[in-house]
Amino acid sequence: xxxxxxxxxxxxIGLAGxxxxxxxxxxxxxxxxxxxxxxxxxxxxTIVFIAEGIELxxxxxxxxxxxxxxxxxxxxxxxxxIIFEFMTETVGWERWEGTIEYTFMAPLSRVMHLGGSxxxxxxxxxxxxxxxxxxxxxxxxLSLGDANYLAALALLVIASISFFGIGMMxxxxxLVSPEKxxxxxxxxxxxxxxxxxxxxxxxxxxxxxxxxxxxxxATYALEGIRDAxxxxxxxxWRHVWPLxxxxxxxxxxxxxVFRVGETYAKRTGKLKRSG
Amino acid sequence: MEQQRxxxxxxxVPAVTCVDLRxxxxxxGKGPKTRVALDDVSLEIPRGECIAILGQxxxxxxxxxxxxxxxxLPDGGSARVFGHDVVRETKAVRRxxxxxSVEASFFKKMSSSENLHYAARFYGMTPxxxxxxxxxxxxxxxxxxxxxxxxxxALSRGMQQKVALARALLTSPVLLLLDEPTTGLDPRxxxxxxxxxxxxxxxxxxxxLLCTHDLAEAExxxxxxxxxxxxxxxALEPSAELKRRYGADTLExxxxxxxxxxxxxxxxxxxxxxxxYA
Numbered sequence: 206x207x208x209x210x211x212x213x214x215x216x217x218i219g220l221a222g223x224x225x226x227x228x229x230x231x232x233x234x235x236x237x238x239x240x241x242x243x244x245x246x247x248x249x250x251t252i253v254f255i256a257e258g259i260e261l262x263x264x265x266x267x268x269x270x271x272x273x274x275x276x277x278x279x280x281x282x283x284x285x286x287i288i289f290e291f292m293t294e295t296v297g298w299e300r301w302e303g304t305i306e307y308t309f310m311a312p313l314s315r316v317m318h319l320g321g322s323x324x325x326x327x328x329x330x331x332x333x334x335x336x337x338x339x340x341x342x343x344x345x346x347l348s349l350g351d352a353n354y355l356a357a358l359a360l361l362v363i364a365s366i367s368f369f370g371i372g373m374m375x376x377x378x379x380l381v382s383p384e385k386x387x388x389x390x391x392x393x394x395x396x397x398x399x400x401x402x403x404x405x406x407x408x409x410x411x412x413x414x415x416x417x418x419x420x421x422x423a424t425y426a427l428e429g430i431r432d433a434x435x436x437x438x439x440x441x442w443r444h445v446w447p448l449x450x451x452x453x454x455x456x457x458x459x460x461x462v463f464r465v466g467e468t469y470a471k472r473t474g475k476l477k478r479s480g
Numbered sequence: 481m482e483q484q485r486x487x488x489x490x491x492x493v494p495a496v497t498c499v500d501l502r503x504x505x506x507x508x509g510k511g512p513k514t515r516v517a518l519d520d521v522s523l524e525i526p527r528g529e530c531i532a533i534l535g536q537x538x539x540x541x542x543x544x545x546x547x548x549x550x551x552x553l554p555d556g557g558s559a560r561v562f563g564h565d566v567v568r569e570t571k572a573v574r575r576x577x578x579x580x581s582v583e584a585s586f587f588k589k590m591s592s593s594e595n596l597h598y599a600a601r602f603y604g605m606t607p608x609x610x611x612x613x614x615x616x617x618x619x620x621x622x623x624x625x626x627x628x629x630x631x632x633x634a635l636s637r638g639m640q641q642k643v644a645l646a647r648a649l650l651t652s653p654v655l656l657l658l659d660e661p662t663t664g665l666d667p668r669x670x671x672x673x674x675x676x677x678x679x680x681x682x683x684x685x686x687x688x689l690l691c692t693h694d695l696a697e698a699e700x701x702x703x704x705x706x707x708x709x710x711x712x713x714x715a716l717e718p719s720a721e722l723k724r725r726y727g728a729d730t731l732e733x734x735x736x737x738x739x740x741x742x743x744x745x746x747x748x749x750x751x752x753x754x755x756x757y758a
Contacts, residue, residue, distance in 0.1 A: 215604030222601020226587070229598065233589040233631070303585040307647075310549040311602035312574035471553045474505050477546070 219313035223321020224328075227291070231329065242333065249279040249341050252404065257345075269348040270435060276341055277431050278403040284334040284361065285368060285423060286394060291326035292372030293390035295319060297379040306476060315467065316460055319376060323369040331361065351437030359440050360429040363448045367422030370455025371397075377466030383475060397423050422451045493563040495655050495687035496525040496548065502556035503543050503711075517543040519711035520557060527562075527654075530681055530688040531716065532698035534735055535708035541691035542581075544708070545659045548689070549579050561655055575603075578653035582660040584640035588633040592623065592643045595632060596650060603651040610650075617646045621676055638669030645676055649684070656680065658690045662697060670697075677701055695731040705731065709739040 231238060256271035295318070299305040308318065335358075342349070375393050379386035400414050401407070401423035407415055418424045429444030470476045503518040518540045525531055535541045546552040547559055550570045558565065564572040586595045593614060600610045618628060621642040632640060641661065648656060658677065662670040674697060680686050692698050698705050699719050706716035715722055715738060719731055726737035 218604050218606060219602045222598045225601060226590075226594075226598035229590050229594045230587065302587050303583055304587060306546070306549070306551050306581075307579075307585060307599065308602065310551055310574055310577070310579065311599075312571050312604075313602045314571075468553070471551060474552060476551055 215312075216314055216317045219311070220317040220321040220324065222313075223318060224325045227322070227325040227329070242336070245283050245333070245337055246340050249276070249283065249337060250344060252279045253341060253345060267348075269346060272345050273347045273349065273435055274431060275404060276338065276345070276347065277434055278427060279341075280334050280338045281361070281423065281427055281430060282398065282403050283337055284330045285397065287330035287333055288323070288326045288365065288368045288372050289375055289390055289394050291322055291329070292319070292369070292376040293379065293387055295322040295376045297387045300379055300383060309467075309476060315463060319373050319460070319463065320369075322376075323365075323372065326372070327362070327365045327369070330365075331358070334361065348435060352435075353433040353437045353439060356433040356438065356440045357430045360426055360433065360444060360448070363445060363452075364422050364426035366452030367448055367455050370452060370457075370459040371422075373456070373459030374462045377463045380466045380470040380475065397421050400424070402427055419447075420451070422448055422455075425451075493527070494524045494560075495527045495529070495562060496523070496689065497560045497563075498523050498544075498557065499559075500557035501544075501547065501554055501559050503540075503547060503552060504555050516711045518547070518554075521708075521711070521713045522557075523706065523713060523716055525687055525689065527687055528681075528685055529704070530677075530690060530702045531704045531706060532690040532692055532702035533706045533708050533713075534693060534695065534698055534731075535691070536693065536739075536741070538710075539708045540711040541708055542659055543711075545579060545581070545657045545689070545691055548573075548655075548657060549577055550574055576653060577655045577657060578648040578651050579657040579659065580641070580644045580648045580661045582663045584632070584637070584644045586632040586640065586643065589631050591629045591631055592618065592635070592646075593628040595643065596647055599647050600650050605650070613650065614646075617650055618643070620679075621646045621649075622672060636669075638665050638672075641665060641669065641673060642676075645673065649680060652684060654686055656686045656688045658688060658692075660692055660694075661690075662692070662694060674701060695735065699731055707735055707738045709741075714738045 253272055253275045256268055256275055259266070259271075260268045296305065299308055371393060375390040377386075378389045382389065400410065400417040401421040402410075402418065403423065407418040407424060410418060425444045425447045429438070429441065432438035432441070432444070467476075499522050500520040501518055501522070502516070502520055504514045504516050506514050521540075521544065533541050533544065543552065547554055548561060548566060550566050550573055553567060558567075560566065561573045562576055564576070566573050586592075596614045596618070597607075597610050600614070605613070615625065615628070619625065623639065623642050623646065627635065627639070632643070635643070645661070661677070662673050665673060677688065677690070678701065681688060688701075690698065690702060703718060704716055705719045705722055707714045707722070715725065717725065719734075722734045723729065723731065726734040728734040728737055
């Protein structure tokens with residue numbers, strides 16, 4: 206029992222080490238982060254202005270509501286991008302720096318190693334998402350009178366468990382393909398973008414895509430967050446339970462996929478190659 | 481301290497035992513479909529010994545180090561570190577081993593101190609431990625205290641290699657794998673690093689496997705010298721016996737006699753590995 210507690214303590218210290226390293230790196234690349242944030246703001250603005258553009262073109266609809274709907278989609282999308290980016294960089298960046306072998310030969314379990322990256326990504330992503338929402342809100346007349354921000358934030362955190370699970374699957378790609386693996390991470394992100402109703406209701410999708418939408422955690426996160434921001438909805442079980450179920454599947458599945466990729470890399474010598 | 485006691489291996493168990501250890505890499509293109517990196521290598525290193533493995537680039541030295549570090553999976557045979565199998569008991573092995581390679585390998589924008597702090601966490605060291613231990617260890621390797629906050633990319637290669645030694649030593653490894661730790665260093669830095677390796681042995685009672693193609697370094701630091709050629713371990717003996725066996729006056733002569741080739745005929749191992757595909 207004592208040995209188990211000691212081992213768990215060491216694992217948690219290791220997890221904190223990954224977070225600590227990402228804090229150091231974020232500090233060192235702070236100006237780059239500011240530049241990327243400006244890009245995300247610009248990108249979000251181009252999407253959210255679409256609603257006002259349609260009205261000017263003669264479209265008849267609730268502009269305030271449409272603008273807010275698009276903003277929620279763009280912010281969740283940006284958040285998802287950050288989670289996937291950090292998870293994929295867990296391997297990709299270390300390969301580039303040449304530190305990957307030192308990390309992989311350390312006595313830290315893979316779940317804690319990836320968990321540290323995921324934890325930092327969630328904290329960093331939440332800060333960025335909140336800032337993005339606040340900055341873009343300044344440009345529009347939004348219907349935020351009833352917004353339940355706490356419920357929206359809580360849903361985003363719960364959805365992060367599933368995002369982390371999927372992120373682990375994308376994190377393995379640079380191990381399997383050092384040259385193209387990082388880019389392949391965007392494919393997974395793109396698939397979620399199409400089916401999850403980021404900028405439109407999933408009802409507009411063909412039947413088979415609506416079925417895929419049911420498997421995407423982003424669908425429930427977006428539905429719940431929009432409900433909380435637009436209508437002041439609380440943390441509803443109908444949004445929470447699918448996220449918990451998907452999380453319970455994707456986290457162990459993501460870890461298993463990563464382990465398979467790691468074994469493959471160790472068998473073929475791809476851990477060392479820098480691509 | 482308790483952590484140290486728990487991972488102290490049994491003194492009677494050899495530090496390293498390899499039996500018919502084999503590693504092949506599949507390759508694409510014309511010619512043979514596989515390249516044998518290690519060809520049934522058997523060796524034993526008792527605890528506390530320093531052995532040097534000599535070999536050209538591409539001879540399998542780095543593959544041996546990677547297999548013992550749990551970074552590669554063998555295709556045949558077995559390897560044990562203080563009795564722990566490197567495939568089935570990876571966590572136990574990882575607690576006992578650390579490594580310094582020819583590339584210093586750090587996050588280049590981070591400082592030496594930051595790199596060491598996070599690396600120590602992976603071995604379960606708390607902030608209160610590293611706050612005192614890291615300045616101590618950097619001082620011991622002769623790293624100037626006023627440069628601890630500078631990014632690694634601003635440091636010379638010799639300085640970076642000192643930090644690499646400090647990183648390895650920070651975790652008090654009982655088996656230290658040194659893969660060409662002085663390659664590319666200027667003569668002064670080389671001597672400093674070699675002196676530090678001696679100190680590690682006397683102070684920490686570590687077992688050292690030194691892979692090198694510096695014959696003088698091997699002779700100066702190791703009790704036994706091995707010759708690895710195209711994946712095969714041709715000999716592993718004290719240098720005097722090695723010279724006697726091959727009727728040579730120098731270690732270089734023994735190496736030439738054993739392999740039929742000199743170090744000048746080197747193959748670039750990295751180049752070879754770049755041609756390896758799954």
